[in-house]
Amino acid sequence: MSAQTPAIEARSLSRILPGLVPAVLVDGVDFRAEKGELVAITGASGSGKSSLLYLLGLLDEPTSGSVIIAGQDCAPLSDAERTFLRLERLGFVFQFHFLLAEFSVLNNVCMPMKKLGRLSDAEQDAHGRELLKELGLQGFEKKLPEQLSGGERQRVAIARALANAPGILLADEPTGNLDSKNSRIVFDIFRNLARDHGKTIITVTHDHDLARTCDRQVHLADGKVVA
Amino acid sequence: MKLLLHIALGHLLARKRQTLVSMMGVAMGVGFSIAMASLMEGSQRDFITRIVDNMPHIVIKDEFRANPLQPVDLLFQKGAVELKGLKPKDEIRGIKAPWNKIEALEALPGLKVAPTLSSQIFLSFGGKDVSATLLGIDVERERQATSIEADIVTEGGLDSLHTAANGLILGRGLAAKLGAQPNDTLTATSASGVVMKMKVVGLFHTGIISVDSSQSYALLKKAQILADRPNVINLMRIKMSDPMAAVDMALMLESRWGYKSESWQESNEGLLGAFAIRNAVMYITVSAILIVASFGIFNVVSTVVYEKTRDIAILRSMGFEPSDIKGIFLLEGFLVGLLGALLGWGLGFGLCQILGMVRFNIKMMTEVQGFILHSTWIHYTLSGAVAATSATLASYLPARKASRLKPVDTIRGAA
Numbered sequence: 001m002s003a004q005t006p007a008i009e010a011r012s013l014s015r016i017l018p019g020l021v022p023a024v025l026v027d028g029v030d031f032r033a034e035k036g037e038l039v040a041i042t043g044a045s046g047s048g049k050s051s052l053l054y055l056l057g058l059l060d061e062p063t064s065g066s067v068i069i070a071g072q073d074c075a076p077l078s079d080a081e082r083t084f085l086r087l088e089r090l091g092f093v094f095q096f097h098f099l100l101a102e103f104s105v106l107n108n109v110c111m112p113m114k115k116l117g118r119l120s121d122a123e124q125d126a127h128g129r130e131l132l133k134e135l136g137l138q139g140f141e142k143k144l145p146e147q148l149s150g151g152e153r154q155r156v157a158i159a160r161a162l163a164n165a166p167g168i169l170l171a172d173e174p175t176g177n178l179d180s181k182n183s184r185i186v187f188d189i190f191r192n193l194a195r196d197h198g199k200t201i202i203t204v205t206h207d208h209d210l211a212r213t214c215d216r217q218v219h220l221a222d223g224k225v226v227a
Numbered sequence: 228m229k230l231l232l233h234i235a236l237g238h239l240l241a242r243k244r245q246t247l248v249s250m251m252g253v254a255m256g257v258g259f260s261i262a263m264a265s266l267m268e269g270s271q272r273d274f275i276t277r278i279v280d281n282m283p284h285i286v287i288k289d290e291f292r293a294n295p296l297q298p299v300d301l302l303f304q305k306g307a308v309e310l311k312g313l314k315p316k317d318e319i320r321g322i323k324a325p326w327n328k329i330e331a332l333e334a335l336p337g338l339k340v341a342p343t344l345s346s347q348i349f350l351s352f353g354g355k356d357v358s359a360t361l362l363g364i365d366v367e368r369e370r371q372a373t374s375i376e377a378d379i380v381t382e383g384g385l386d387s388l389h390t391a392a393n394g395l396i397l398g399r400g401l402a403a404k405l406g407a408q409p410n411d412t413l414t415a416t417s418a419s420g421v422v423m424k425m426k427v428v429g430l431f432h433t434g435i436i437s438v439d440s441s442q443s444y445a446l447l448k449k450a451q452i453l454a455d456r457p458n459v460i461n462l463m464r465i466k467m468s469d470p471m472a473a474v475d476m477a478l479m480l481e482s483r484w485g486y487k488s489e490s491w492q493e494s495n496e497g498l499l500g501a502f503a504i505r506n507a508v509m510y511i512t513v514s515a516i517l518i519v520a521s522f523g524i525f526n527v528v529s530t531v532v533y534e535k536t537r538d539i540a541i542l543r544s545m546g547f548e549p550s551d552i553k554g555i556f557l558l559e560g561f562l563v564g565l566l567g568a569l570l571g572w573g574l575g576f577g578l579c580q581i582l583g584m585v586r587f588n589i590k591m592m593t594e595v596q597g598f599i600l601h602s603t604w605i606h607y608t609l610s611g612a613v614a615a616t617s618a619t620l621a622s623y624l625p626a627r628k629a630s631r632l633k634p635v636d637t638i639r640g641a642a
């Protein structure tokens with residue numbers, strides 16, 4: 001294990017849903033991922049993979065433990081600060097594409113850039129086109145999401161997740177709705193992003209063949225890391 | 228803001244029909260309120276203009292507001308003194324030293340005075356007896372201080388009073404009651420029993436029915452003879468170049484001379500009060516329309532929030548703040564309100580044009596041939612502002628709900 005600061009780290013992370021019978025979603029997970037690493041999270045359905053990913057992505061707050069992003073402990077941060085970290089440092093891809101139906105492919109990709117507001121409109125436009133080109137979606141800029149195939153939509157979602165050049169990409173079963181060919185394309189993109197662009201990518205997957213192509217696998221069972 | 232507008236417009240443009248329907252709701256509210264306000268304002272202004280143009284701005288009468296204090300009251304000013312069987316001193320009615328007062332009034336800038344002896348008379352013609360008010364006037368002053376000459380429908384104007392020995396100008400309604408025509412000779416009888424043959428030398432028509440059916444004019448001297456009150460003036464009608472100053476002027480004159488001085492505002496207190504009530508009714512109606520329109524907007528924005536739960540979740544996870552989400556949906560309500568208001572301005576303008584073309588003939592307190600409309604920019608601004616504000620308020624609840632949605636709850640459920 002390298003001595004440098006991990007890109008993202010979880011320390012005895014737990015998430016318990018309160019209730020008559022409290023549900024333990026994530027149970028004392030220790031986890032770290034380095035810059036440029038592609039990590040697969042596997043496990044049976046209901047083992048807590050999604051829950052862990054939401055915690056790592058600051059979408060949900062842990063009951064105990066902490067998430068540390070680039071050396072910064074996120075536990076004491078306010079909602080607004082966590083939101084800003086998501087905007088600047090994190091990218092998300094889910095099983096469902098979550099593209100905004102009313103907006104063109106290019107507009108969807110540019111949405112996070114518009115929110116961050118660091119680039120001019122022209123720069124946003126150019127950067128969006130470039131991302132789409134890298135993901136093999138040249139010529140799709142003006143199309144609406146409904147005019148795209150499932151694999152294309154998921155690649156647009158990846159382009160959008162990369163819009164603000166985050167160091168970390170979190171994906172929850174990104175190939176869950178795709179055929180094997182498109183699934184392979186997505187994982188090829190992930191591998192390329194990790195190796196050539198130094199992104200840290202944590203992806204939940206059911207597919208063991210795809211998981212094996214990753215740098216490392218983390219197996220979950222009952223909210224705990226088992227291997 | 229630009230980004231939020233971008234997203235809000237995207238949502239609205241994607242459901243054009245629904246958006247248009249809610250915009251129409253707002254437009255109706257705004258359009259009808261403009262048309263109604265225009266009608267109200269028009270008739271109100273017309274009424275006030277008629278009053279201000281046709282009636283004296285101040286009337287000084289030979290009356291006092293309070294009964295004069297009796298000597299015993301003066302003696303025991305704070306005492307519990309009661310006076311029984313009092314017989315008031317028989318005062319000669321009329322304004323004392325009227326010509327000094329007229330001179331004083333005419334020295335004030337912007338004031339014209341018409342001195343008058345007003346008395347009740349009986350007019351008899353062809354077996355009909357009709358009671359009437361006779362105003363004895365000074366032709367030259369009457370011409371300057373009132374607009375009666377413009378209402379004389381026969382030839383010669385006020386000067387025709389000089390064409391006969393005892394000339395009389397009748398309201399058209401009054402003449403009709405008597406069945407009298409110009410040049411007919413009537414018999415006039417006063418309360419003091421003096422009888423005088425008078426010749427109809429003219430007719431007038433003011434449009435105010437109560438005036439036209441009961442008033443008549445003669446020269447001051449003749450009226451004084453008929454009433455057996457030589458040199459008496461019991462009424463001074465004053466016209467002001469600034470009618471709005473009448474209240475203050477009336478107060479000043481009354482405190483100076485003691486005679487009851489009534490401004491046109493005071494004489495028409497009841498009418499002006501009725502206008503206030505009418506306006507209140509209008510505002511309630513318009514509010515009701517806008518409330519209904521607001522439900523439409525609430526409905527659209529709620530629907531969009533419901534349909535866009537997934538969009539809200541992804542926007543939140545990519546770094547939009549709850550306030551951004553709230554802003555998007557508030558903007559949607561505001562936009563529907565604003566565009567609806569613009570549409571409503573067009574509708575209101577159109578309605579006013581149509582109402583302006585309607586012609587009818589009715590007789591109520593005054594005679595009118597059509598709707599009198601008067602729109603001001605205040606009607607447009609106010610209705611637009613109220614519409615945009617209520618639209619934004621209507622979208623507040625759904626917008627707040629949207630801003631409180633937890634992205635994880637939505638994302639978990641979506642596959």
Ligand SMILES: Nc1ncnc2c1ncn2[C@@H]1O[C@H](COP(=O)(O)OP(=O)(O)O)[C@@H](O)[C@H]1O
Binds near residue numbers: 045051
């Ligand atoms: N809101 C909730 N209430 C109760 N149990 C929940 C809730 N959300 C998730 N769970 C449970 O938590 C466990 C972990 O869920 P999840 O993280 O989605 O697992 P995975 O992604 O590995 O399928 C599951 O058993 C699931 O049923």
Ligand SMILES: [Mg+2]
Binds near residue numbers: 049050051172
């Ligand atoms: Mg899951």
